[in-house]
Amino acid sequence: MKKEKGIRGSYLQDVKERFFHHKLAVFALFFLAVEILAVIFLPMILSLDPYSIDVMAFGRGPSDKHLMGTDDVGRDMFARIVYGGRVSLTVGIISAIISLIVGIPLGLLAGYFRGKWEIIVMRLADIFMSFPSMILILVLASVLGQSIVTITVVIGVLGWPEFARLIYASTLSVREKEYVESAKAIGTKTRGIIVRYIVPNASAPVIIAFTFRTAQAIITESSLSFLGLGVQPPAASWGNILYYAQSISVLANKPWMWVPAGIILIITVLCINFLGDGIRDALDTKMSV
Amino acid sequence: MEHLVEVSNLKKYYPARKKLFKERQYVKAVDDVTFYIDKGETFGIVGESGCGKSTLCKTILRLIEPTGGSVVFNGQDVAKLTPEEMRLMRRHMQIIFQDPYASLNPRMTVRELIKAPLDIFSEASEEEKMEKVFSAMELVGLNREFMNKYPHEFSGGQRQRIMIARALILDPEFVCCDEPVSALDVSVRAQVLNLMKDLQSRLSLTYLFISHDLSVVRYLCDRIAVMYLGRIVEIAEKDELYDNTLHPYTKCLISSIPIPDPEVKRHAMVLEGDVPSPYNPPSGCHFHTRCPYAGKQCSEKYPELRELSPGHFVACHYAERIREGK
16 A cells, blocks of 8 residues: 555545546546536537527438438437437436435434434335336426426435435444444544444445436436426437437438437446446545555 | 442343233343442453443443443442533543454544544644644554554554554543453453553553453452352452452352463362353342352342452352351
8 A cells, every 4th residue: 555644644535545546437537527518518619509400411420510410300419419418417417416415314314313213214215115206207297397407306306215225224234333332432423423433334335326326317317208208309318319219210220310329328327337436445445546 | 549430239231022921021231230440440340251241331431321320430420411411521431442343443544543532522723633643652552654544454452552542542530441452362462451551550540441351350450340140249359359269150260260380280160051041040149050159048039249358349148158168
């Protein structure tokens, strides 16, 4: 292990250092950052328009005018992928964050204090998990109106039991550890015990779940779009770009209509997974840099 | 001399599963324990595995809530404090845990581990805190270059030194040592014990020292209590206990200490049978099922702890007869 100098080396600084030694994770972070910036700023810089129809080019392949070709109604594919990225990334990342923010405190509450909290939170999680989530999303989306915000919030809120149960399970085992007793013995406040002792030792499975959840949310949004309850055409998302390409003739003869969107979706999901791996390894003190 | 800690009638009962039509049973891990610890002394508690030594230690510090009884520390009944008052009290009473592999947070560096108590109680600046951390590390013989390492990078003895530094950094008056060397190699045991003895005289600490190892207790302690199935059966000054043993159980324990000399023939009293189940301890004196001296009244009445000679307490009906008859 590398030798550090001076008064440094708190746990969080070490985590940062270990993370930046994880090449794949750093690459993934870089890629995602570039992607997010591109999705936000490219439309302004290049004045892309995903809706304007080029009557001279219906379903044409890549050309000088349309870098990635056009779809069947003559809309620029590149512009649609960039705009679709806005929707997919927002839905994926924000909804996973919402699940995390709702699920983690509830799971910690149930796992650390047990008693009535355990009963209330875990039974609530059971109730949430026993709903057929797709149907619930469909109903809520039609009641609350179809918008990106609604979809993000609904997918996010419905995802909390997964996080709550994971952190609950690991909290149950960590709270019995002797170092937690030792934290009590030196007079640590309950909040300090949870923040400095329970959370760092119980969060590894949650990070993995977060990356899965993000990928899953992107896919859920795609399914919703396909069912006509997600992002409404003519607006684009990676999901609905792929779903509109679901015919043999498009798949076989017009690869520009689905290959770029598919590749970007796969790379994004992979990068989120690598990022998760990197964070998990960085949190583990036993991993050498 | 004044008593720093007075434990009276301390009880910790764990409820066992209730059976239908039967009264709820309890495991009496600590049952009616009474003793005191003087300022500056080392009070030892010995007993075999499962007799309630560790539970007693943690109940005194209220890491486990007592079922009954009182623990008076510096004139204050610890058992009656509110959780917040108890939290503030902890800077005066510390604990060194048995297993240094389990009692240090694996996600904190040595520096953070030792500094943690200061972060809670001290209002000093960050530099002053670091100075204290360094002097504590020096005190326990840890090189300050180790401060950015994690517990898993250390050996058991070094980890226990980290634990000791963490326990002592707030200058507590009273330290409970819950078998601090039993998880360590024999070769480092002596080092850690000597360190603890040295620190006691330097910092005028009071120790409650728990062990199952009689030779360790003899080396370190001033007074010793012997526990059997949740109760104290004998308390005496160290030499008095070893020379004028009164309780039959203590006799068995002492006669079983190995003697490092192959020429010496030993006449160890060997106990028969196992430790009885704590769910269902024997009636009367808990030890009567295995006691070579047991008589009729032993199975009927529990012998109260009584002072047979000054400072020597014993819980046995036949203590006088054992003393005279030998």
